[in-house]
Each structure stands twice: as C-alpha cells, then as structure tokens.
Amino acid sequence: MKATDTDRTVPSGPAALESPLQLFGTDDALARLEAALPELQGPERLLGLAHLAWLLRERDPKRSLDNADALTAELNAKLKARPAGSAAILLARMDLVRAEQRYLHADWAAAQPLAEQAMQSFERQGELLGQADAQWLLCALHGAMGQAETRDRCLEQAIALARAAQEPGRLLCFEATQARFDAFRDWPASELRWAAHFPAEIESQPASAQAALYLYQATRAFLASDFARAIRMFMCVHQIALQTGQLYGAITASANVSHSFGKLNDHEASLDWVQRGLELARGCGWPQGLGACLTQMGEALRRLGRLEQAQAALDEAQAILAPLGRSRNYAMLLSCRAELALDRGDNELALRLFDEMPETARESGHVGLLEANRGKAKALAQMGQWPEAETMAEASLQAAIAAGMPDRQIEALQVLAQIRSRGGMDPERHGRDDLPLALLERALEISRSIEGLQPPPELLAALAGEYARMARFPQAYGMAVQASAAREKQHSRLAAERLIAMQLRYxxxxxxxxxxxxxxxxxxxxxxxxxxxxxxxxxxxxxxxxxxxTAKLDAESICLALHEHVHELLDVTALAIFAMDEKGEQLNSIYVSEAGRRLPMRTLRVDDPVASAARCARERHEFTIDRSPEEESPSHVPGTLLSLSGMYAPLMINERVLGVMTIQSPRQHAYGEREQLIFRTLCAYGAIALDNANTYRQLEATLKTLRATQARLEEASLSDPLTGLRNRRFLMQHLDADISISLRRYEDAMRQRPCETPEEADLVFFMVDIDHFKAVNDQHGHAAGDQVLIQVCERLREVSRESDYLVRWGGEEFLMVARLSSRHEAGLIAERIRSAVASQPFVLEQGLSLHKTCSVGFAAFPFFAKAPGRLSWEEVVELADQGLYRAKRAGRNRWVGLAAAEGQTPPPEAELKAWLREPEPALQVGLLRELTGP
CATH class of the missing domain: 1.20.5 (Single alpha-helices involved in coiled-coils or other helix-helix interfaces)
Known part of the structure; x- marks a missing residue:
C-alpha cells in the first residue's frame, strides 16, 4: 500500500510548493520539493524553506529545526518593524515546528506557549489553516497531559477551522480523530454518529488523512473484538505513516499491531511488532512513543511467561512515563504493571495499581478503566476476600456489556465463575444462570463468536472442571480433550490464530x-x-x-533469538549452542535449554570420542541422528530427557569453526529434508550473528583503547612537557567561560549596585619572568636551566590556588591567572610570587646552587570597572606584559601592576592601542596607575 498525493498533482519548479500546505506530505512530495528548492528565488525560496521544515518535522527533526532557525534569522534580518502578512505567517509556522519538537520530546511546558504564540500570530493574519494546525497540536499536547476536556475543545476548534478553510485533508484527519476519541468514551454512541460518516474507499482520500482514517477503522475493529481486521488496519496505519512522515504515528501503530496480535494469543508476533516500534522509538528518542512501546513489550513478555524481562521493560517505561503526568500511555502502563503483579502473586501491589488506574483512565479517556474492576476482583479472590471480589467482578462484567466489548466480557465471566466456584454462592441472590458452569458456557459462546479467536485453554479447562464437579463426565472429558488440544496448539504454533497471524504479517x-x-x-x-x-x-x-x-550484538540475545525461532519452526525439546575456545581445543556451552528450562553449562573437549557435538566440530559438517527407543545413547547426559532425533551443525564463517548448534526431539524421525534446510539456515544466521558479536566486542575494546590514547594525547597537547604546566592552547580553550562569568557579575552589579564593585569577579593576570635566566644556560648549561624552570614551577604552585591557571608562556616566562578573585589583592599575590622565587636558592646537580629572582607584571580584567567589555583579556595580558617590562627596567626582583585611574572611563580606541605599546604617557597624566613593590 502506498500513500498517494490525492490532494493535488504537484509539478517541479516553483509549482512544487504545495498550496495549501498539507498537514502531512508524502515521500514523493518531499522529493519534488527538495529537487525544486535550488531553483527557487526570493519569496518563493523562503516559502520553500518553510515547506521543507514542515515536511521534515518528524522525518528529520534536526534538519527541520535547522531550516526553521535559518528561515527565522533571515526574515528577522530583513524586517525592520513588526512582521506582517506572509512573513508573519511563515514565522508563526516555524514556531509551530519548534512547538511540535518540544511536544514530541515531552517538554510540554515549553511547547504550549510556543503553540499559543503561533496561534495568536495566525489569528492576527486571518490564516485559518495555521490556526487549525495550532489547535491540532494543542489538542495533542493536552491529550498527552491527560487533560481530556481541554483536548476535546481544541479538536472541535480545529475541525471548525478546517471546515471554514474548506481543506478536505485536515477535515477528514481531525474528524477521524474525534470519532476515535468518541469510540473510546462511548462505543455504541460513537457508532451511531460516525460509522457511516467517512468514505468507504480510504485510499482515494487525501494522503494527509489516510493514516487517521485507517486508525479510526482499526479502533472500531479492535473495540468490536475483530482483531484480525484491526491488525490489517493498524498495519495500513504503520505503512502510510512511514510514507507521510508521521514517525510517531508509525511507532504507536506498531504498538497497536502488537497489542492486537496479543489478543489473538500470538505473542511471538506481538513481540516482533513491538520490537519494530521500539527500534524506531529509540532512534527518535521521543518519550511517549518509547514508553508506549516498552509498555507493550512488557505486556507481550508477560504473556509469554518471561516475567523478569517483562518487569525490566515495564520499569523502564515507568521511569519514562511517570514524570509525564496522567496520560493515556501512563494509564496503559498501570494496567500492564497491575497484570504483572497479579501474575507474580503480589496482590496488594496489584490492588494499589488498579485503584490508581481509574483516576488516571478517567482523565485520559482510557478504556482500561473497564479492566480495573476485573483486575481488582482477581486480586481480591487470590487474597480470599470473596464477597468483595464478586462485587468487583460483577461490576466489570456489566461495564464490559455496556461498552459492547466481547473480549472483556469473556475475561469478566471467567473471573466471576472462578470466584463463585471457589467462594461459594448466595442462594437468595443467585439463580441457575448465575452458576459457574452457566457463566463459563456463556463465555465460551462469546469467544466462538469472535472471528479468528480460539477459546482460551484456561476457559476450556475451567469448563471441564465444572462439568466434572456436576458429574457430567462425558462433557468433562470432551472439554478436557479440547483444553489439552488448545494448549498443544498454542505451544506448537499450529493453532488457528497462528495461521491467521502468519497471513496478516505477510x-x-x-x-x-x-x-x-x-x-x-x-x-x-x-x-x-x-x-x-x-x-x-x-x-x-x-x-x-x-x-x-543478525541484528543482535551480544551472545545471550543471539541465543535467545535462536531459541525462540527454532521452537517456532521445528519440533524441538532441547537446544544447545557451543562456542569454540581460542585454541580450538574445547567447546564451551553458552546456551542449553530443555523443555523450556535452562540447564547448567558444560564443557567438551574437541577430541572427545563420544560427544556428538565434538564430532561435529572435528568433522566440520552437519549430520542427523535417529535412534530407536531401545537403543542406548553413549552421549546421553544423566538428568536430561532421552532424545531419539537430533541434528548437529557447525557454526562456521569462512571455513572457521565458531562453535556447534544442536537440537533434540524425543520423537523418532523428527527431522526430514525440510527441517534440515531450516536448521541449516538458522545455523548460518547464528554463525553470522556470533561472528558479528565477537567483532563488535573486539571493536569496542579497540575503541576503548583508542579513546584512552586520544585522551592522553589531548592532555599532552594542553601541557608543557618540561614543567607539566598548562600551555597557551589550554588557556585559549578554557578561559572564555571565566571571562563570561566575570563580565556577567560586573554587568549585574552595574544594574543593581552602580556605585559598588562586585566581589570575587576579577581575573588577575600575572606575567612572571626569571631575571637573568640566559646566564644560567650560558654558565651551567641547558640542563641546569631546565632544573631552574622546574623548581620555579613548583614554587608557583605553592603560592597559587588550585582553581588558578598556571601556564608556561614561553622560555622563562610564566603566566598565572587568579580566577574570580579581587584586583585589590593583586599586590599581595605578586609579592608572594616574587618572594617564593627569591627566598631560597635553586639546587642543581652535583650540589651546586643558584640564587635567582624574578620580575612580575600584572593587570586585572575587566580593566575598566564601568566598561567591562572595553578591553579583551588578550589586551589585559599585554598590559601585564608592559608591567613586567617596567619591573625589569626598574631593576628587576620586583613587581609592577597597571590599573585604570579611579572612575576612569575608557579613552578612544587609538589612545587605548597606544597604552598597550607604551603606557608611560598615560601614567604621567594620571589616566593609568602604577602599583609597585616591594
């Protein structure tokens, strides 16, 4: 099925711009637009950029936002006054793009004002379609937040605006959504209002509306328990959503297909479909879609009996959905968590979750409200509180009947029958039709009326038990046979619903x-x-x-996937997968299961003369074993079932044996030519997957080593190899953040306390130079000079704070940056630096020592307190360097700081540049101050 551009035919060039802009666009429409965009000029180009951002908003969110930002910047640069007309409409449309991105990422607090701002802009310009789209997004927002009444008001306004604009695609989409909401609230009433409202041929309708129309039809089928039709419709939604850029719709459609397969007891197909949705959701990173898929995955795993995996999936969904408020997805999560609690025997937790669910469901319009009483009835029954359990079960049954939902009626009848059977019946209240047997027969009658649904084995078993209790033994025996057959069909994948599911999947x-x-x-x-x-x-x-x-990248997941599919396609009681060790001497089992349970791991030597798996590895080819019941098996492992049929195949890649896989069956001649072909193919996939997993593991180890090496190289590139101090490159990378903080504190002080200088807001740059250092190299050699530099570095560390920057500036020059300190303390710090260098001799090799001094120049940033941004930090360093030069010229072993005169405002640019070259004239006229010591 392909979504077609039934709205209009769109040619290339400037005419490729759809008018009106559709709510969703097909892949073909997007391709035509991208091909035409380079040819567009002027206003048509701006309109093309807007259309592209709109069509990409779910297909490629980053590119969509980039286009929106570029278009907004270009329009704002061109507009001098408040935008109006087409420019205002385009800007509002880009606000809507941004709002939808925030909605998809569950940032609802940011999304709502953006959508409302766009709505107001569209209203000012009289743009009906823009208003309709804004109300549509607000509808989705309020629905996600569980605000059903506000959601419905927004949707009603969207419908009215689309009708006023005479835009059929949007009108059909919005009305189909309204019909779906009504169906969840009141199924019979919604059928009267909407069942005959929409066109029968959906594919002939505008592409922008097809997914919504199919989704409505799927919802109708699901609520009517026509799960086969629901699956077909949800699959159409998934396919068309992908073709029209509705990735969120495709994700939720996958979850709905999974849920519908679960209703047909095809839980493997359910797991397969939710996995598709989960992979798409993880790629998009949208919390609502991810939470919905994880919830459905937990439900599918629960129904497969994988309770620990189900718990993990639901815990992850809880972490994602709980912070998002009382949405419909959260209501579904509560329902699934409660059902899992029941399966695990935690009845008190189940009751708490079911008690929480009605309030949540009422806010979101979730049909799970009908399931709450049934679940509470089951929990109360398991706790032995029979009267309360019966009351809840009766309420659940009546609600299911009122809602016209046969599958819920079956579940409620089973629970009610179980309660009355085990908890006793009240003769004054109950008649013949209230007997457990009558209730179960009624449930069986309903189940047989649902197309594609086989009566659940537990229902048949319960009927068999009731017939036996009533001494109706022929009926009890017949029903027990049916229950056994149903269980066998369910386990072996040969039940009628499995055939229907296979047809639907393909x-x-x-x-x-x-x-x-x-x-x-x-x-x-x-x-x-x-x-x-x-x-x-x-x-x-x-x-x-x-x-x-082959998509799996770890051995455990690969083995679980092989286990699942081997049991699906072949008669298998036991499965074992062995991996060859690096030396090629041993086979280590990495997965062993028998009759649904995991067995302990074991190790075989490749030269083992008895073990068939070892023989398979040695001979490097597959073989089949068939035994009679009387024949002994020399390789039989005590404590395991005796196998009469077995297949062994090496897991090979390019003549390299990775391991061995074997399957066993207690039935003779279980594996013929067809089974050998399937097993051979599965082994080939397993070998590829295991090889990929090994390669991935090795690649991860290599990447880890490379990242560590890169980190060491990066660290080395930021440090001086001799002294270990940071270098200029480090300072350039890290100083901007400190500059920003300093400027912000000064600007805040200027606004709040104009007469005061902020505390701890200065960066003081100290330029330090070793006096007469060349003489050390000339007289004692460069090795001695290096020792002096290293010791100077140590002394500078002693007088600096851990938060300060120490940089080797070049040669014998060092730069110390006192971060977020006070310029008034600069002289004290400079004296500590000078004294640390001069106070004790420098010890060289062979017992030699030298007495060296240093000169220090410093200046503070910001240089002008009333104009913090007037000089850059690089220029302040130049002034500190001028201070160093003046200290040298004044006789060395001293410090000189340069600062602006109190209250001094910055002079013109040319005069400032002169200060950097020669500060003496400014010092003489009092524009600069010189601080000296000692």
Missing part, C-alpha cells in the same frame, strides 16, 4: 504466493504447488528471522 507475500498456487492448480500440479508455497513461506519467514538474529 499479507502481500501471501497474495503473490496464492496467485502462484492457482497457476499451479491450473496446470494440474497441485501437490507441487502446495510444496512450493510452503517452502516460499518458510524462506520468507527465515529471511525475517535472519534479520532479527
């Missing part, structure tokens, strides 16, 4: 296979065509399985 492939099937019938080759059809389906399924297996 609808297009099945259609082509069916056409081939009829061709073969026409040529009287029916038997051969059936075989080809089955093989085609198997190969298609194996292709999908191969993608799932």
């Amino acid at each position: 609808a297009a492939e099945s259609a082509r296979a069916e056409a081939e099937y009829h061709k073969q019938l026409a040529s009287a080759e029916a038997r051969r065509s059936v075989l080809l059809h089955e093989q085609g389906q198997t190969l298609e399924r194996l292709g999908v399985i191969g993608q799932a297996i």
